[in-house]
Amino acid sequence: MTRRDMLLAAAVASLWGFNFVVIDWGMAGIPPLLFVAIRFAVVSLAVLFVPRPQTGWRVVVGVGLFMSLGQFGLLYTSMALGLSPGLAALLLQAQAVLTIVIAACALRERPTPPQVVGVGLGAIGLAIVALGRGGDAPATAVVLCLGGALSWAIGNVIARRAGTVRGAGRLGSLSLTVWSALVVPVPSLALSFAIEGPDRIGSGLAAFGWSATLSTLYTAVLCTIVGYAIFNELLGRNPSAAVVPWILLAPIVAMASAAVLLGEVPTPAESIGGVILVVGVLVTGIRSRPAPPTAQIERERRATRLSA
Numbered sequence: 218m219t220r221r222d223m224l225l226a227a228a229v230a231s232l233w234g235f236n237f238v239v240i241d242w243g244m245a246g247i248p249p250l251l252f253v254a255i256r257f258a259v260v261s262l263a264v265l266f267v268p269r270p271q272t273g274w275r276v277v278v279g280v281g282l283f284m285s286l287g288q289f290g291l292l293y294t295s296m297a298l299g300l301s302p303g304l305a306a307l308l309l310q311a312q313a314v315l316t317i318v319i320a321a322c323a324l325r326e327r328p329t330p331p332q333v334v335g336v337g338l339g340a341i342g343l344a345i346v347a348l349g350r351g352g353d354a355p356a357t358a359v360v361l362c363l364g365g366a367l368s369w370a371i372g373n374v375i376a377r378r379a380g381t382v383r384g385a386g387r388l389g390s391l392s393l394t395v396w397s398a399l400v401v402p403v404p405s406l407a408l409s410f411a412i413e414g415p416d417r418i419g420s421g422l423a424a425f426g427w428s429a430t431l432s433t434l435y436t437a438v439l440c441t442i443v444g445y446a447i448f449n450e451l452l453g454r455n456p457s458a459a460v461v462p463w464i465l466l467a468p469i470v471a472m473a474s475a476a477v478l479l480g481e482v483p484t485p486a487e488s489i490g491g492v493i494l495v496v497g498v499l500v501t502g503i504r505s506r507p508a509p510p511t512a513q514i515e516r517e518r519r520a521t522r523l524s525a
Contacts, residue, residue, distance in 0.1 A: 218451075218459050225447050226463035232444045234470025236436060237302035238478055240293065243432020246424035248417045249293035250409035252433075255425075257285060257401035259437040264399060270392035276379045280393060281400025284372025284445070290405060291365035300358040303481050306471030307346055308362040313461045314340060315370035320457040323374055328458035331503040336458070338497030339465040342490040346468070349486020373461060377452045391446040398441065462501040465494045 218226070244252050270277065288309075296305050317336060320326045328336070376393065409418055451460045469491045475481035483491070 218455050222451055222455060222460075223463070226451055226460060227466060229444050229447050229451075230464050230466035231470050232439055233464065234306060234467035235474050236440045237296075237306045237471040238474040239432050239435045241296060241302045241479070243429045243436075244293065244297065245428070247421040247429055248409055248413040249297040250290055250405050250413055251418050251421050252429075253286070253289050253293050254402045254405035254409060256289070256433055256437050256441070257398045257405065259433055260395060260398035260441045261402060263395040263442060267392050267395045270396055272379050272393065276375060277393065277397050278400050279375040280372050280379075281397035282372075282404075283368045283375060285398060285441075286401045286404055287368030288365045288372065289401075290408065291361045291368060295358040295361040295365065298358040298361070299355045300362055301475065301481060302479065303468065303472040303475045303483075303487075305362055306468040307343060308359060309366050309369070310339075310343060310465050310468055311363055311366040312369040312373065313465055315367055316373040316461045317458045319370055319374045320377060324378060324457070326456050326458060328456070332458045332462065332501045335497045335499070335501030335503075336462050338500060339462055339494050340497075342493035342497060343465070343468075345490030345493065346472075346487045349484040349490065373452065373457060376449050377457050379453075391442065393449055394442060394445040459501065463498050465498055469494060 240252075292305060292309060296302065300308075314336060317326075317328055317332075321328070379393070413421075448460070448464075472481070472483050472487060472491065476483055
């Protein structure tokens with residue numbers, strides 16, 4: 218990855234990290250699946266201004282179902298069940314390892330040695346942070362959040378395989394991000410009616426005030442349109458193993474934000490684990506020394522024999 222791509226990846230991680238506190242703040246009194254439907258209904262409005270992506274509808278639907286509906290439907294529900302923003306941010310980052318594994322199988326992408334070391338350090342950091350937290354998180358909420366991480370990982374690989382999320386206009390990642398959002402509102406609303414019920418939907422709409430509005434605008438515009446546009450663009454021009462580990466920075470931002478705004482003070486283990494996460498992300502950016510071409514190796518061997 219270039220230095221510019223690294224800075225973009227870090228910016229996306231910061232947006233997504235603070236996103237957890239914003240979701241928790243805005244979702245009070247609103248059913249989670251309804252909140253997801255409203256978020257992506259706002260994103261879908263951008264199709265009036267953004268051209269359709271130059272890719273098949275299977276890709277558009279796949280990204281919408283997995284990267285958007287699956288990830289956020291499960292995440293919002295887990296947080297509504299009591300999962301704290303900091304821990305939700307941490308658990309969702311299981312997508313980093315899952316994406317690299319799925320990409321290695323589906324796309325035959327092999328991570329470089331520095332990326333393997335960096336992901337390993339990131340996993341160690343995540344484990345330290347997890348051990349430093351209390352065991353009071355609801356088990357169902359934890360499982361749902363990990364399911365969201367798996368859904369995100371599948372969406373990452375679909376976007377990577379598409380290979381069209383580059384450039385501007387119909388070739389740009391913004392087109393894929395916006396048009397895939399069309400897949401989300403109707404299924405999410407249908408799930409909301411089936412699971413949350415009409416009564417909760419009615420009370421949720423009645424409770425939809427300025428905090429929910431600001432939260433929706435932040436998540437829809439900054440996190441979805443801007444964040445995923447950049448993220449898909451990075452996936453389009455870099456291997457998944459080089460891009461995804463940077464998102465391990467998100468839980469650090471989420472925990473810092475939760476500490477300042479919600480009073481969730483990080484434990485020493487969380488702080489140590491966060492430092493290891495940062496180091497791991499930095500290590501993934503180290504470029505491996507490319508192996509010399511076969512012809513060059515043969516010339517070097519001949520020169521060695523002649524000089525002997």
